[in-house]
Amino acid sequence: MTDTQDATTAKSGDAKAPSRRSLIGWGGAGLALGAAAAGGGVAMSRVGNSIDGAAPAAADTGAAVAFHGASQAGIATPVQDRLHFAAFDVQTDDRAEFVQMLKDWTAAARRMTAGKAVGDGAYGGLAEAPPDDTGEALGLKPSRLTLTIGFGPSLFEKFGLKGQRPAALVDLPQFPGDNLDKTRTGGDLCIQACADDPQVAVHAIRNLARIGFGTVNIRWSQLGFGKTSSTTPGAQTPRNLMGFKDGTRNIAGTETDRLKKFVWVGEGDGPDWMTGGSYLVARRIRMHIETWDRTSLQEQEDVFGRDKGEGAPVGKAKEHDKPFLKAMKPDAHVRLAHPDSNGGVTILRRGYSFTDGTDGLGRLDAGLFFLAYQRDIRKGFLPLQRKLSAHDALNEYIQHVGSAVFAVPPGVRDKDDWWGSTLFSKEA
Amino acid sequence: MRAARLSVVTAVATAAALTAVTGCTEKSKADGDAAIKVTAADAKCDTSAKSVPAGQVSLSIENKGSKATEVEILFPDDRIVSEKENIGPGTKYQLTAEVKAGSYEIACRPGMKGHGVRQKLTVTGSGAVAKRDPQLDKAVAAYRAYAQDQADRTIPKVETFTNAIKAGNLKAAQDAYAPSRVGWERTEPIAESFGDIDPKTDTRADGLEKGQKWTGWHALEKALWQDKKIGAAQKTLADQLVTDLKDWQKRVGKAEITPTSMANGAKELLDEVATGKVTGEEDRYSHTDLSDFKANVEGAQQAYELLKPVAQKNDKALTTELDKQFAAITTQLDKYRSDKTSDGFVSYATVTKAQRKELSDAVNALAEPLSKLAAAVVK
Numbered sequence: 087m088t089d090t091q092d093a094t095t096a097k098s099g100d101a102k103a104p105s106r107r108s109l110i111g112w113g114g115a116g117l118a119l120g121a122a123a124a125g126g127g128v129a130m131s132r133v134g135n136s137i138d139g140a141a142p143a144a145a146d147t148g149a150a151v152a153f154h155g156a157s158q159a160g161i162a163t164p165v166q167d168r169l170h171f172a173a174f175d176v177q178t179d180d181r182a183e184f185v186q187m188l189k190d191w192t193a194a195a196r197r198m199t200a201g202k203a204v205g206d207g208a209y210g211g212l213a214e215a216p217p218d219d220t221g222e223a224l225g226l227k228p229s230r231l232t233l234t235i236g237f238g239p240s241l242f243e244k245f246g247l248k249g250q251r252p253a254a255l256v257d258l259p260q261f262p263g264d265n266l267d268k269t270r271t272g273g274d275l276c277i278q279a280c281a282d283d284p285q286v287a288v289h290a291i292r293n294l295a296r297i298g299f300g301t302v303n304i305r306w307s308q309l310g311f312g313k314t315s316s317t318t319p320g321a322q323t324p325r326n327l328m329g330f331k332d333g334t335r336n337i338a339g340t341e342t343d344r345l346k347k348f349v350w351v352g353e354g355d356g357p358d359w360m361t362g363g364s365y366l367v368a369r370r371i372r373m374h375i376e377t378w379d380r381t382s383l384q385e386q387e388d389v390f391g392r393d394k395g396e397g398a399p400v401g402k403a404k405e406h407d408k409p410f411l412k413a414m415k416p417d418a419h420v421r422l423a424h425p426d427s428n429g430g431v432t433i434l435r436r437g438y439s440f441t442d443g444t445d446g447l448g449r450l451d452a453g454l455f456f457l458a459y460q461r462d463i464r465k466g467f468l469p470l471q472r473k474l475s476a477h478d479a480l481n482e483y484i485q486h487v488g489s490a491v492f493a494v495p496p497g498v499r500d501k502d503d504w505w506g507s508t509l510f511s512k513e514a
Numbered sequence: 515m516r517a518a519r520l521s522v523v524t525a526v527a528t529a530a531a532l533t534a535v536t537g538c539t540e541k542s543k544a545d546g547d548a549a550i551k552v553t554a555a556d557a558k559c560d561t562s563a564k565s566v567p568a569g570q571v572s573l574s575i576e577n578k579g580s581k582a583t584e585v586e587i588l589f590p591d592d593r594i595v596s597e598k599e600n601i602g603p604g605t606k607y608q609l610t611a612e613v614k615a616g617s618y619e620i621a622c623r624p625g626m627k628g629h630g631v632r633q634k635l636t637v638t639g640s641g642a643v644a645k646r647d648p649q650l651d652k653a654v655a656a657y658r659a660y661a662q663d664q665a666d667r668t669i670p671k672v673e674t675f676t677n678a679i680k681a682g683n684l685k686a687a688q689d690a691y692a693p694s695r696v697g698w699e700r701t702e703p704i705a706e707s708f709g710d711i712d713p714k715t716d717t718r719a720d721g722l723e724k725g726q727k728w729t730g731w732h733a734l735e736k737a738l739w740q741d742k743k744i745g746a747a748q749k750t751l752a753d754q755l756v757t758d759l760k761d762w763q764k765r766v767g768k769a770e771i772t773p774t775s776m777a778n779g780a781k782e783l784l785d786e787v788a789t790g791k792v793t794g795e796e797d798r799y800s801h802t803d804l805s806d807f808k809a810n811v812e813g814a815q816q817a818y819e820l821l822k823p824v825a826q827k828n829d830k831a832l833t834t835e836l837d838k839q840f841a842a843i844t845t846q847l848d849k850y851r852s853d854k855t856s857d858g859f860v861s862y863a864t865v866t867k868a869q870r871k872e873l874s875d876a877v878n879a880l881a882e883p884l885s886k887l888a889a890a891v892v893k
Binding site for chain 1: 835878879882883886891
């Protein structure tokens with residue numbers, strides 16, 4: 087993979103102050119796999135300036151992100167500050183009704199991502215009828231809202247889709263240490279709503295859920311934060327709730343080649359309807375915050391394989407220095423997750439921190455809502471997590487409590503296209 | 515129940531064609547000569563005039579029948595303009611009301627029940643008379659009759675319940691509790707529109723305001739299931755419940771019901787389910803929530819079915835969806851029948867979280883299109 091390239095670019099990595107987006111725009115997630123995508127970290131500083139140049143949207147947290155495209159927005163899009171993620175179950179057995187809902191959702195998503203209200207708006211309509219739009223996003227900017235749809239394995243048991251399930255969409259095994267809550271696991275489909283304004287993201291999920299009532303219902307949903315400032319050149323890599331810089335290296339949205347290699351489903355990968363799509367793994371990872379906080383600084387740094395202040399790999403001075411993996415403890419998180427330790431395995435991380443209050447025992451119910459996109463789960467998250475779940479020193483302080491996988495279809499091409507058209511147009 | 519709710523039934527009253535007002539004194543010239551003679555008997559209701567000018571209208575009523583009767587002036591949707599109850603055989607009564615121009619009926623109800631014998635009454639005069647849709651008037655009248663019937667049927671069931679309490683029979687009282695609530699739950703938006711009855715009969719412990727004495731079904735529910743004892747206080751509460759519900763029964767005829775309030779009332783019944791029953795809060799001691807749940811759905815469906823002919827013309831897709839979702843929720847609920855022959859339900863305590871979510875999903879699936887019914891009716 088890109089080791090050699092990274093090694094060379096690493097040297098120039100310090101030269102410029104990279105933009106915040108260039109460093110972390112792609113890696114808000116990565117706690118559990120903090121360095122899984124480490125192959126890209128320094129490369130990002132290389133292209134740092136061009137990110138802001140190439141993607142002006144990233145510089146304006148209020149702007150709109152294009153909804154149409156070959157791939158869905160919300161994957162390679164610079165990561166927004168906030169998340170509302172919802173998994174849905176299908177309630178109808180009528181395929182036509184489900185397809186109509188996908189079309190209705192697409193129309194609503196097209197409007198909301200452009201900063202417009204759903205349907206006939208939130209006021210001014212018939213006094214006797216509830217308004218189409220719920221109204222709480224009135225007056226707010228588009229806030230770079232992206233809405234990304236995914237189809238879970240269980241959807242392919244319905245609507246005669248059995249033969250269409252991609253081989254790359256595997257059911258994840260029970261990993262050692264998993265303590266999955268059924269009510270936070272799985273789902274026939276999902277919507278990932280990301281925006282720089284939390285109210286815009288929540289509004290989007292709420293309105294899609296409302297349109298879907300009777301056809302689908304929410305199985306579970308998760309709010310996430312973790313991005314607190316807008317794009318500012320030179321801003322720091324954000325820290326996860328354990329206090330460590332997270333997502334130092336990840337795939338950047340401008341790295342066309344690596345996106346093609348690791349994220350987008352290519353022609354011939356099969357099935358055809360997925361070409362231009364990707365596969366999403368979502369994991370709710372609870373952190374044992376209180377025990378972590380009582381852990382000595384030395385152990386904390388050993389667990390990650392980076393220092394807490396700068397984020398530099400063991401034995402190195404700077405965050406973006408090329409890690410020398412053998413200097414780290416054998417069970418250090420970064421060492422285990424690094425592409426060099428995994429035959430080059432690289433995933434695009436896009437997760438968020440979460441805090442859902444406390445757990446009734448006086449402990450924070452907090453952690454990382456991990457989201458990773460990849461070209462094939464069998465060659466991405468699955469081998470990585472097999473390894474991490476067995477050996478990662480971090481496991482003492484975390485627990486995976488929710489899990490889901492989704493096939494994320496290609497983008498909505500134009501105003502006549504709709505979410506899932508490549509899957510649902512082909513056979514009845 | 516829901517504490518401090520805005521009653522839709524009342525709130526939308528302005529949408530109704532209020533063609534009459536009582537108590538206005540501007541035209542007080544009418545005198546005894548202008549009175550309409552109403553001769554009531556066991557099977558007839560003769561009136562001396564079919565048309566009178568707007569203003570003060572007097573009815574000179576004489577009951578020549580063998581039963582006590584009740585005479586009413588009614589709007590086209592059967593709302594009562596003015597009434598006199600309990601006019602005994604052989605007695606006379608003068609009923610006076612201020613009536614605006616429009617079409618009315620005079621009804622005599624021998625035995626003080628049923629549809630009664632009706633006579634048309636046209637009140638002539640100027641003044642804006644809002645246009646009425648006869649099809650919708652019919653729907654409202656039928657719904658009012660349904661609500662009245664539910665109230666009438668509730669009283670004996672409540673008495674079975676309260677008699678068991680007064681006899682100190684815990685088991686019998688527990689058995690009679692849920693059935694005593696069905697008619698009330700089916701038509702709850704109407705009861706709530708009166709404002710003062712619901713707080714007395716259907717308040718939950720958490721809904722009490724400061725200084726409010728806890729009366730009604732739920733106070734008794736707690737005694738029967740949690741405290742498991744019946745004392746003098748409960749017997750007093752039982753009597754009070756009957757008194758309060760008889761008040762409700764009497765007032766159903768005067769409730770301001772419009773097509774819009776019917777539609778919104780149906781939606782409100784589903785709101786009741788969504789906020790009180792699915793969560794198990796309503797009947798927290800007895801866990802008979804599913805009985806209330808079912809009654810709310812039935813009442814909503816009744817209102818819907820009556821409005822459906824009009825709604826269907828305006829929004830066929832909506833009524834198709836509503837038919838489907840009413841059927842779906844009924845199928846869901848039937849899974850929880852305690853046995854196939856009775857109309858009882860299993861204890862809500864035995865319904866798992868996953869099952870409650872299924873029920874909640876069914877409620878959302880029905881309530882969302884139901885929220886669009888009012889618009890489809892007035893379109």
